[in-house]
Amino acid sequence: MKKTVRLILPVLAALTLAQAAQATTPSRVVQGTTELEGEVAKLGETFTLGKQSPLNFTLLKVEYSVGHVVIGNTVYSPKAAEKLLLLHFAVHNPQRRDVRYYWPDLKFTAVDAQDRNHPYAQAVAxxxxxxxxxxxxxxxQKVNVLTVIRVPAGGGVPKLLVQREAALLRYDLRGQVQPLPKAVADPTDTSGATPLTQVPAALKTFNPLERFDVRLDDxxxxGEALNGKAPAAxxxxxSAVFTLRNMEPGGGRYAWSDFKPMLRDADGERVEYNGLLLKASRDETAGGTLGAGEEVRVRFFFALPANVNGQTLTLADGTGRAYVYDVSGVR
Incomplete structure (x- = not known):
């Protein structure tokens, strides 16, 4: 009997120590948040969002763009690494009283293919x-509305979140977004979701360039004197004449520093911009202000050897995509 007791006592002691250690060891707690609950939605479906002040919402159309969108006094224009996601939707008042609607009343978030969130412009038109x-x-009463989201230029945007109060809609945008026009779309992306950074352009056609529409006219x-100097021996x-159309609703300035033209000659050499902007038909410096929608004709020029032709003329604004004109036929 004594031998049995001696064997049991060490075991009981070990169990007691293990239980005491377990009691003093704090349990591991992992904090975090769960994904917001939301309703799966499709284009064209109408949903009532909000309980305190409900609104009916219908997403009508979604499209990609590299143009500029004007809302109020602001021009929304994508940089070279961006494109715009345009949201067209309807808002309807289902209540028996008047309800105010403006930009904070519905919140929009685009989610790209890398699960990065991109908020809307906090403006609606x-x-x-x-x-x-x-x-x-x-x-x-119902009103049709537009808002815009800046998203990455490369690839599609698969998700859109729409929120009012605690209500959340989740849209699967894959295959639902109107693609970019073929003239600006990268042909290697068959979905039409990726724009070119260097866009082939034609004479006599306006193209969006940040705050302006630009058109190459001639x-x-x-051999005439420009900036008071004849060409060197x-x-x-x-000489390249452009028409600039101001898109700022409140008017805005224009100057040589707004543009980054570059010429590549027939030998493939770059001819850098000389920093001069002239009036289209006079040897005078151009610059000043333009009202909303006003146009002005201006001229850029480049010095070339007499026996070398041009190949391409590129016009950019330093932050946006560039337009490339074929000037190889100019003699």
């Missing part, structure tokens, strides 16, 4: 206009 929208909706070689000037 009456669709089809540049009018910044803030409206008291009468009972049963390209020629000349054995050289000639390539």
């Amino acid at each position: 009456r669709d089809g206009t540049t009018e910044r929208l803030e409206i008291n909706l009468k009972p049963a 390209v020629k070689f000349t 054995g050289q000639r000037y390539l």
Whole structure:
């Protein structure tokens, strides 16, 4: 009997020590948040969002763009590494009283293929206009609205979140977004979601360039004096006349520093910009202010050897994509 007791006592002691250690060891706690609950939604479906002040919401169309969107006094224009996601939707008042609607009342978040969130511009317009929208909706009144989100240039945007109060809608945008126009779309992305950074452009056609629409009107070689100087011996000037159209609703300035033109000659050599912007038909410096929608004709020029032609003329604004004009036929 004594031998049995001696064997049991060490075992009991070991169990007691293990239990005491377990009692003093704090349990591991992992903090975090769960994904917000939301309703799966599709384009064209109508949802009532919000309990305190409900609104009916219908997402009508989603499209990619590299143009500029004007809302109020602001021009939204994508940089070279960006494109715009345009959201067209309808808001309807289901209540028996007036309800105000403006930009904070619905929140939009685009989620890219790397699960990065991109918030909307915190501005809405009456669709089809540049009018910044803030409206008291009468009972049963409906309004069509536009907002914009800056998203990465490369690839598609698969998800969109729409929120009002605690209500959340989740849209699967794969295959649902209107692609970019073929003229600006990278042909290696068959979905039409990726824009070119160097866009081939034609004469006599306006293209969006940050705060301006730009159009190449005429390209020629000349021996006339420009900026008060005739071409050096054995050289000639390539003169390029553009029309600039100001897109800022409140008007804005224009100057040589707004643009980054570059010429590549027939030998493949880069001819850098000389920092001069002239009036289209006079040897005078151009610059000043333009009202909303006003146009002005200006001229860039480059010195080339008399026996060398141009190949391409590129115009960019330093932050946005560039437009490339074929000038190889100019003699």
